[in-house]
Structures are given as structure tokens and as C-alpha cells.
Amino acid sequence: MSDHSHDLPFWKKYIFSVDHKMIGIQYTVTALVFLAIGFGMMLVMRYQLAYPNQPIPVIGQFLGEPIVAAVENPDTGETGYVLTGDGYNSFGAMHGTIMVFLAIVPLAVGGFGNFVLPLQCGAPDMAFPRLNMASYWTYLPGGILMMFGFFVKGGAANSGWTSYPPLATIATTGQTIWLLGMVILITSSLLGSVNFIVTVVQLRAKGLSFFRLPFFAWAQLVTAFLLLLAFPPLEAAGVLQLMDRVAGTSFFDPGGLIVSGVEQNTAGGGSPLLWQHLFWFLAHPEVYVLILPGLGIISEVIANNTRKPLWGYKSLVYSAIFLGFMSFIVWAHHMFMTGMGTTLSTFFQATTMIISVPSVIILTCLIISLWGASIRFTVPMLFALAFLPMFGIGGLTGLPLGLTASDIHLHDTYYVIGHFHYVVAPGTIFAMFAGIYYWFPKATGRKMNEWLGRIHFAGSFVFINAVFMPFFFMGMASVLRRQFDQTETLHGAAVQGLSVMSTWGAFGLAAFQLPFVFNFFWSIFAGERVGANPWHATTLEWSAPSPPPHGNFLSEPVVACGPYEYSVPGEAEDYTMQSPPPATA
Amino acid sequence: MQLLGQATDIAPYANWMPPMLSEHGGQIDNLISVLHIFMAILFVAWGAFLTYTVIRFRARAGHKADYHPVKGKASKYAEIGIGLFEVFLLLGLSMPVWAAYKNNPPKADDRVEVRAIGEQFQWNFHYPGPDGVFGRTNAKFIDAASNTVGLDPDDPAGKDDIQTIGEMHIPVGKPIYVRVSSKDVIHSFAIPTMRVKQDCIPGMEIPIWFTAKEDATTERVKREMIQEFPVADVDWYRLRHHVAVQDYQDESGQVILKEGEGIGLSREAGEKKLKTLRDVTDTIKMQPRNPLEIICAQLCGNSHFKMKAQVFTYDAAGYQEWMDNAVPKEVEIDFGGF
Incomplete structure (x- = not known):
């Protein structure tokens, strides 16, 4: 199997590759680039929020219309470039879209899922390698198309990542590009999810029963089902909105709208709320698509670095499945303020409370796993340990939003922004970092530098809290989200200082990503060389050489035990591999 | 306090x-x-x-993990x-x-009704006036200057209706029943100080109700929110919605900041004023221009952040007075003549 991999021409090996590992790396690198772009947009927005209507230093002049507008300083006569309201909204909508659909999900699922999952299953590749390649090559053009929105008249989509009609229907051309991009990206996700499910179901190694699968594989499996079942409604909704924009239909248009004093000449009869139901029917499961792979990574890292089996492995698995199921019946808690009656809101706030139970169980299992351990403070483990309380904050702050009565005050405020960013940023993104440091040796045969990793971790941990912690207090003071300038309102102006703090936190956070970027590229070429199993781990990916050749394993793995057999009494080593590699490796 | x-x-x-x-x-x-x-x-x-x-x-050396859970x-x-x-x-x-x-909306005869209609980027209010009946509205009558809700001039019920832009006037201690709607896109009618929030969905009129506390009149709340700001530590952003509650003069007796005035509408002007204030005083006593704001909580376009309105709360007499002044003057109200 591995023989002909060297014969492949460059473009087949590195570009149009059908090898799950290369596709995983392609996904990872592309997603990290998008992550940086989304983060960069956020820095510009945060500058405007801290210093409303003041010229953006250094990069302002490069952003161009309609993102920025030139203003002259009356005192000095110098020209500065300030962000415009439309520019802010474009960046806001695109920051959300990029982070969710182009960065985190492709990184968590396309990157880690692709690279690790077949290895952990003991498979030579994904079930459908060509479908896998098609998935990446649908994702990349979709992403590029999304970014192309910035170059059309009126700029990129500016109706929020949620694109609520009628605002989105009457928006500039960028919205059409956004919808086309979404349809393409969703198609990519669907291609990927089918592949993941079939691979886990069909391609597990001999002896690898479902309950011997690492939790990461379970998390990916549940995630794939979520993508498969939740995305089609949004794809349909996206096409409907596209038709409303370009073909004169009125699926989401109630008719009789008077925009800027002009009555819109449309048939009407549609419902703006229909979009919200369809959108959130995807977008709530999407939240678990964002977090489950992260939980999977954290579980692997914790088991490996505690040197003992995960506590409550089966509870973890059942919780993940239950979480996946429940995530389909909580969506309307995003819509409590649309005029929902008591019956409907009772149902959705009850399901929302229920869904917190499996999350609590997962977190509890992971924390108790530390008891009786022998904890190694490797870089991945540092990120994993920080993940636990950060994800805890993200989860806990969901409570006041999930209960309708407290949501009245907090809905659409920065409290919401703080809540989901704690889940996704110091939550999922920390998990992604843990995963990168953890599997980097598998992908490259080299380890990332430990000290640079620690600097990256410590700085990120401090500053990411400086970015997001103020949001809860701003939300309590009822600073609303998606505001170009919070000082425009009395209560916003009162807590402007918190916004300044958050902005400086963001710049600090940016500075502490530099060691990571350097470390990442430097280690590819000059990192410490390591063998197949540098972390002394147990799961199947560590039985393959680093990096694994085409076809992955030197001999077919046969699994004899569960995924986390660490510190088994009576064994010579403190880890018992699921399938020890052949003695020659 | x-x-x-x-x-x-x-x-x-x-x-x-x-x-x-x-x-x-x-x-x-x-x-x-x-x-x-x-x-x-x-x-x-x-x-x-x-x-x-x-x-x-x-x-650590000598410490081993325990295999057993x-x-x-x-x-x-x-x-x-x-x-x-x-x-x-x-x-x-x-x-x-x-x-x-x-549940249980306030009874029709015991509530003050008002329609709140969002549009990019202002709040329009429509009161039924003394007769308690809203006049008919139709989009074709809408006029951005004089008739933002599109009141039908031929409907007698609409003759005494009151329209305001950016101001909602309500009595305290009485249930307020707001019919919330939108002309164009989705807005959200939020009054943070009242803990009220309701999306405005075009094509729907959604009722929402609340009662302002008995002595939460605007004047009272303003007084209660008087605050002393250290001039050295504040900037224009913090004070832009505040007005001074007393005069501030320099040594020569020239008034730098008058009672009832803010420090300026633009940042440049405000920062200059603050600089001069720093020479004459350490702190300034200020109160909000209006503590009760209606803000839009749902992204509605490029000026979404500026879409706000003021709430004015009155005791019964004050509300009556406002109403008397606000009813269109040319209307002769004949309550008993049919």
C-alpha cells in the first residue's frame, strides 16, 4: 500500500490528495488562516469599540471603502480612516461566519477529524477518499467566494452571521455572495459527514468494538450526525433566501414593507420568523458541532497526561449521544424575544435546562479523571486543564440566557457574546491548540517546542479572559451586541471602560499568538525528532509511524483492549497500547 | 441611594x-x-x-497513577x-x-395604549388620544415629516390621535400596553430600565405590557442619578449623555459649564471643555439628560446603534398635562354630541 505513495506527482500528493492525512493537514492550515483573518477583523472592530469614531492606526488606510471612511483631523489636518457603520456590520457578520463555518468547524472536523479519526479506527484511509477530497475542494472555493464578498459593491454581507430577513433580503450584493458561499460550504460539510459516519461504522480495525473507540472518535461520530441532519434545513433556507433576493419570491417577506419611506413592491405572504426557525434548527446543533470535537480532544489529552483511564468513559459516550439528540430540540431558545407565548417558551426552556445535564456530566467525568492521576504538565495538558474552567464559565453563563425571565434583560446583550465566546474561544480554540500540540508529532515526526508552547499558553490564558470577562458586566449593564458605538446609549457609555479593557486584552492575545505561529513553522523543519509514540499513548494512531505512510499502518492493527489502559497493575510500562506496533517499528 | x-x-x-x-x-x-x-x-x-x-x-518521583477509578x-x-x-x-x-x-394582559379599560413602530432608524409612537380609539392607518398616508404612522385623515377616530418620533410619554403606576411592530426590518423594542424587550417583526403587531413604578417619574430618577465625576479620570464618552446640575466658573467668575448643559456634542468639543474644567474643579456633579432610553436590540442596519428613543414618565397630573398639549390643536373634541 505504502509503496506507490512516493511515485505520486507533487499536485496529487499535496494538492489534489485523496489521503486523509494530507486532507486533514490542508483543512488545518486553511482553517488556521481563516482563524487569523477572523481574528484580525475582530481587532479592527475592537479598536472602534474602545475608541469610537477615532481613526484606526496603521492598517486603517489599507481597508478601503466602504469598510472605512477618510476623515480629516480639524486640529492637525491629517487624514485618518475610521470604520463605518456598514464596515463594522460587514466585519461583524463575516467575523461570525468565518469563525464558525470557515475556521472552527473545518479545523475541528475537517482537520482533526480527517487526520485522527481513520488512524484511531485503525483504517488505511477514509471510507470514501475521493469524497473526502471533494469535501475539501468544495470548502476552499466556498471560503474564497465568501471573502470575495468584500470586493462587490456595498461590501461583504452585513446582516449578521444570522442573516435575519427582511434586513438580509434588502441588503447589498454581499448578502447574495454570502448565501452562495453558505450553500457551497454546507455541501462540503455534508460530503464530509457521510464519510465520517461510514468510516467509523465500517472501517474499524479487528477487535475495535464501539466501546473500545476513543472518546474523540465518538465525539466525531456524533458531530457527523449533527452536521448531516442539521445542515440540510439551513441549506434549504439559504436557497429560499437566495430566491427572495434574486428571483422575486417572498418566502420570508410578509409584504407591505416600507423601506426608507418607499413601499416595497412584493407579493408578501411570507414569514420573517420562518427563517429564524430554520436557521436556529441548524445553528443550535452547530454549537455542539463546535464543542464536541473539542471535548473529544480534551479527553484524549487528559487520559494521556493523567496516565490513568478516563473516569466514566461510558457516561461520556452516552452523554455525547444524548447531547447530540437534545441539541435538535432547543433551537427556539434563541428566539424567546420574538413574542413567544408561555407554552412554547416553557417547552424550550425546559429542554434547555435538560441539555445542561449531559454537559455537566461530561465536565464532571473529566475533572474526576484527574483524581488519583499522575499529571504531566505538557503543553497540550495545560490547554486541556485551562479548558475545563473556561468551558465551565461558558456553560454556567448559559443558564441565565436559557431561562426566559432572566433572558428578557440579557437577550441580545454582550452577556450572550461573553457566553458563547467562553464556550468557543477559551473552550474550543484552547482544545484545538491542545490538539495541535498533541498530534503535531504524529503529523510531522517532530515535536513543537515546549517552552514556546508554555509562553503561548500562559499569555493566551491571561489575555483571553481579559477579552471576554468584561462582556458579562457589559451585558448586565445592558450594552447590546452588534453596536457600532456603545457610548451612543446612556448605559453603554457608563461601562465604556470595560470595552477598552477588552480591546487591550485582544491586542495582548494577538501578541501571544506570535510564539505559536513561529513555533508551528519552525518545528516543522527544526523541531525535536520523535518516534511513533512520543507521549506514550495507547490509542491506535500511535501504533503507526510518525508521520504515517500512505495506508497508515505497517501491519494491520488488531485491537485487544480499551482505549485508555494506562497504569495497568502488573504491566511493565504505564501504558498498554490498543495494538502494539510490530517489534521492528 | x-x-x-x-x-x-x-x-x-x-x-x-x-x-x-x-x-x-x-x-x-x-x-x-x-x-x-x-x-x-x-x-x-x-x-x-x-x-x-x-x-x-x-x-513527581515516586508517585504513580492509580488504574482503578x-x-x-x-x-x-x-x-x-x-x-x-x-x-x-x-x-x-x-x-x-x-x-x-x-399571560393576563391588563384589561382594556385599565391600561394606557400606545403603538410603537420601528423603522430604520427611529421609533414612531402612536397614541389613540382622548377617545381611546386608534385611527385607521395606511401606508399610503405615510409622510416622513408629519405623519410617520400613516394615519388616515378621513377617519374621525384618528382626529385626536397623537404621533411622536423618538419620544414615548407614559404615566407611572398604570399598565402600559404597547403594540409593537415594524415598518421595514426586524427591530427590538428594549427599555433596559424597565426590563422590557420585545422583537418588532414586520407584518405582526405584538403586544407587550409593563407598569412603571409609582414614583419612577423621569424627574425623580434624574435627581436620584446625580453623580459626582472626577474630572481628571473621565472622558467625553463617559459624560456625553450627562448635564451639569450646577454652574462651574473659573476664578474670574466666567461660567465654563452652565447648569443643564452637557460638555459638548462632539468628542473634540467635549475633550476641550473637560480640559478647561480640570483647571477649575476636581469633580463635576452631573445627571443623565434622560435616564430612560428605548434602544433597538436587533441588528437593523448601519445606524442600528443610534436607533433610540426617550421615555418620559409622569405622575397622573403630569401625564394629563402632556396629553392636553400633545393632542392636535385644530381638533375639536366633542364627547357627548352624537
Whole structure:
């Protein structure tokens, strides 16, 4: 199997590759680039929020219309470039879209899922390698198309990542590009999810029963089902909105709208709320698509670095499945303020409370796993340990939003922004970092530098809290989200200082990503060389050489035990591999 | 500083929240407080356990991990406890408040009705006037200057109707029944100080109701929100919605900041004014221009952040006075003549 991999021409090996590992790396690198772009947009927005209507230093002049507008300083006569309201909204909508659909999900699922999952299953590749390649090559053009929105008249989509009609229907051309991009990206996700499910179901190694699968594989499996079942409604909704924009239909248009004093000449009869139901029917499961792979990574890292089996492995698995199921019946808690009656809101706030139970169980299992351990403070483990309380904050702050009565005050405020960013940023993104440091040796045969990793971790941990912690207090003071300038309102102006703090936190956070970027590229070429199993781990990916050749394993793995057999009494080593590699490796 | 009895601590941003001036809002604040105490206990307990565990079970020479899972029911009890508490939150606190807020609208003869119509980027208000009946409206009558709600000039019921832009006038102590709608895109009608929020969906008219506390009149709240700002530490952003409550003069007796005036409408002007103020005083006493704002809570376009309106609350006499002045003058109201 591995023989002909060297014969492949460059473009087949590195570009149009059908090898799950290369596709995983392609996904990872592309997603990290998008992550940086989304983060960069956020820095510009945060500058405007801290210093409303003041010229953006250094990069302002490069952003161009309609993102920025030139203003002259009356005192000095110098020209500065300030962000415009439309520019802010474009960046806001695109920051959300990029982070969710182009960065985190492709990184968590396309990157880690692709690279690790077949290895952990003991498979030579994904079930459908060509479908896998098609998935990446649908994702990349979709992403590029999304970014192309910035170059059309009126700029990129500016109706929020949620694109609520009628605002989105009457928006500039960028919205059409956004919808086309979404349809393409969703198609990519669907291609990927089918592949993941079939691979886990069909391609597990001999002896690898479902309950011997690492939790990461379970998390990916549940995630794939979520993508498969939740995305089609949004794809349909996206096409409907596209038709409303370009073909004169009125699926989401109630008719009789008077925009800027002009009555819109449309048939009407549609419902703006229909979009919200369809959108959130995807977008709530999407939240678990964002977090489950992260939980999977954290579980692997914790088991490996505690040197003992995960506590409550089966509870973890059942919780993940239950979480996946429940995530389909909580969506309307995003819509409590649309005029929902008591019956409907009772149902959705009850399901929302229920869904917190499996999350609590997962977190509890992971924390108790530390008891009786022998904890190694490797870089991945540092990120994993920080993940636990950060994800805890993200989860806990969901409570006041999930209960309708407290949501009245907090809905659409920065409290919401703080809540989901704690889940996704110091939550999922920390998990992604843990995963990168953890599997980097598998992908490259080299380890990332430990000290640079620690600097990256410590700085990120401090500053990411400086970015997001103020949001809860701003939300309590009822600073609303998606505001170009919070000082425009009395209560916003009162807590402007918190916004300044958050902005400086963001710049600090940016500075502490530099060691990571350097470390990442430097280690590819000059990192410490390591063998197949540098972390002394147990799961199947560590039985393959680093990096694994085409076809992955030197001999077919046969699994004899569960995924986390660490510190088994009576064994010579403190880890018992699921399938020890052949003695020659 | 207390506004009313026990619950309305108006000290600005006690618990970080804006002053609470409605009758139902106390329960919402109460729930938010209970939740945060519960969250803090859980977080501290988890955090302490995590810290202790990480230190105690760190890898070191001679220490080995234990293969066997820790036995004990503590985690199970904790999970059940959390579950039960969530049931209590749901059934005991959240649902009753929501039901009280959403069910049982105030009776038609006991409420003040007003229509609030959002549009990019202003709030339009429509009052039925003394006859208590809204006039017919139609889009074709809309005029951006004189008739933003599109009142039909031929409908007698509409003759005494009142329209305002950017100002909502309401009495305290009486249920206010707002019919919320939108002309164009989705807006959200939010009054933070009243703990009121309702999306405005085009094509729908959604009612929402609340009662301002008996002595939460605008004048009173303004007085209660007087605050002394250290001039050295504040900037224009912080003070842009405030006005001075007394004159500030320099040594020569020239007035630098007059009572009732703000420090300036633009940042440049404001920062200059602040600079001169720093020479004559250490602190300035100011109050909000208007503490009760309606803001739009749903992204509605490029000026979404500026879409706001003022609420003015009056006692019964003050409200009557406003109403008398606001009713269109040319209308002769004949209540008994049919």
C-alpha cells in the first residue's frame, strides 16, 4: 500500500490528495488562516469599540471603502480612516461566519477529524477518499467566494452571521455572495459527514468494538450526525433566501414593507420568523458541532497526561449521544424575544435546562479523571486543564440566557457574546491548540517546542479572559451586541471602560499568538525528532509511524483492549497500547 | 441611594445593572441574582476541587497513577443536586415570572395604549388620544415629516390621535400596553430600565405590557442619578449623555459649564471643555439628560446603534398635562354630541 505513495506527482500528493492525512493537514492550515483573518477583523472592530469614531492606526488606510471612511483631523489636518457603520456590520457578520463555518468547524472536523479519526479506527484511509477530497475542494472555493464578498459593491454581507430577513433580503450584493458561499460550504460539510459516519461504522480495525473507540472518535461520530441532519434545513433556507433576493419570491417577506419611506413592491405572504426557525434548527446543533470535537480532544489529552483511564468513559459516550439528540430540540431558545407565548417558551426552556445535564456530566467525568492521576504538565495538558474552567464559565453563563425571565434583560446583550465566546474561544480554540500540540508529532515526526508552547499558553490564558470577562458586566449593564458605538446609549457609555479593557486584552492575545505561529513553522523543519509514540499513548494512531505512510499502518492493527489502559497493575510500562506496533517499528 | 422602598436601589449600576423602574422587573433581577450566586458557588467549588486535584496528583518521583477509578457517590449527588436546583429555577422562578409577564394582559379599560413602530432608524409612537380609539392607518398616508404612522385623515377616530418620533410619554403606576411592530426590518423594542424587550417583526403587531413604578417619574430618577465625576479620570464618552446640575466658573467668575448643559456634542468639543474644567474643579456633579432610553436590540442596519428613543414618565397630573398639549390643536373634541 505504502509503496506507490512516493511515485505520486507533487499536485496529487499535496494538492489534489485523496489521503486523509494530507486532507486533514490542508483543512488545518486553511482553517488556521481563516482563524487569523477572523481574528484580525475582530481587532479592527475592537479598536472602534474602545475608541469610537477615532481613526484606526496603521492598517486603517489599507481597508478601503466602504469598510472605512477618510476623515480629516480639524486640529492637525491629517487624514485618518475610521470604520463605518456598514464596515463594522460587514466585519461583524463575516467575523461570525468565518469563525464558525470557515475556521472552527473545518479545523475541528475537517482537520482533526480527517487526520485522527481513520488512524484511531485503525483504517488505511477514509471510507470514501475521493469524497473526502471533494469535501475539501468544495470548502476552499466556498471560503474564497465568501471573502470575495468584500470586493462587490456595498461590501461583504452585513446582516449578521444570522442573516435575519427582511434586513438580509434588502441588503447589498454581499448578502447574495454570502448565501452562495453558505450553500457551497454546507455541501462540503455534508460530503464530509457521510464519510465520517461510514468510516467509523465500517472501517474499524479487528477487535475495535464501539466501546473500545476513543472518546474523540465518538465525539466525531456524533458531530457527523449533527452536521448531516442539521445542515440540510439551513441549506434549504439559504436557497429560499437566495430566491427572495434574486428571483422575486417572498418566502420570508410578509409584504407591505416600507423601506426608507418607499413601499416595497412584493407579493408578501411570507414569514420573517420562518427563517429564524430554520436557521436556529441548524445553528443550535452547530454549537455542539463546535464543542464536541473539542471535548473529544480534551479527553484524549487528559487520559494521556493523567496516565490513568478516563473516569466514566461510558457516561461520556452516552452523554455525547444524548447531547447530540437534545441539541435538535432547543433551537427556539434563541428566539424567546420574538413574542413567544408561555407554552412554547416553557417547552424550550425546559429542554434547555435538560441539555445542561449531559454537559455537566461530561465536565464532571473529566475533572474526576484527574483524581488519583499522575499529571504531566505538557503543553497540550495545560490547554486541556485551562479548558475545563473556561468551558465551565461558558456553560454556567448559559443558564441565565436559557431561562426566559432572566433572558428578557440579557437577550441580545454582550452577556450572550461573553457566553458563547467562553464556550468557543477559551473552550474550543484552547482544545484545538491542545490538539495541535498533541498530534503535531504524529503529523510531522517532530515535536513543537515546549517552552514556546508554555509562553503561548500562559499569555493566551491571561489575555483571553481579559477579552471576554468584561462582556458579562457589559451585558448586565445592558450594552447590546452588534453596536457600532456603545457610548451612543446612556448605559453603554457608563461601562465604556470595560470595552477598552477588552480591546487591550485582544491586542495582548494577538501578541501571544506570535510564539505559536513561529513555533508551528519552525518545528516543522527544526523541531525535536520523535518516534511513533512520543507521549506514550495507547490509542491506535500511535501504533503507526510518525508521520504515517500512505495506508497508515505497517501491519494491520488488531485491537485487544480499551482505549485508555494506562497504569495497568502488573504491566511493565504505564501504558498498554490498543495494538502494539510490530517489534521492528 | 434608594428610590422606592426596598427593591429599587438606583445607585447607578449596583450589580452592574441599570436602575430598575418597573413593577415586574424586580423579579427578573431577583432571578438573575439567584442564578449568579448559584453559578458562583458551583464555579468556586469546581475550581477549588480542580486546583486541589491538580496539585495533589501532579507527576513527581515516586508517585504513580492509580488504574482503578475513584469510587464514591459525591459526583452523583452533586449532579442530582444541580439537576434539582435547575428544576427549582425553572418551576419556581423563571416560569412564574414569564407567565406573569406574558399571560393576563391588563384589561382594556385599565391600561394606557400606545403603538410603537420601528423603522430604520427611529421609533414612531402612536397614541389613540382622548377617545381611546386608534385611527385607521395606511401606508399610503405615510409622510416622513408629519405623519410617520400613516394615519388616515378621513377617519374621525384618528382626529385626536397623537404621533411622536423618538419620544414615548407614559404615566407611572398604570399598565402600559404597547403594540409593537415594524415598518421595514426586524427591530427590538428594549427599555433596559424597565426590563422590557420585545422583537418588532414586520407584518405582526405584538403586544407587550409593563407598569412603571409609582414614583419612577423621569424627574425623580434624574435627581436620584446625580453623580459626582472626577474630572481628571473621565472622558467625553463617559459624560456625553450627562448635564451639569450646577454652574462651574473659573476664578474670574466666567461660567465654563452652565447648569443643564452637557460638555459638548462632539468628542473634540467635549475633550476641550473637560480640559478647561480640570483647571477649575476636581469633580463635576452631573445627571443623565434622560435616564430612560428605548434602544433597538436587533441588528437593523448601519445606524442600528443610534436607533433610540426617550421615555418620559409622569405622575397622573403630569401625564394629563402632556396629553392636553400633545393632542392636535385644530381638533375639536366633542364627547357627548352624537
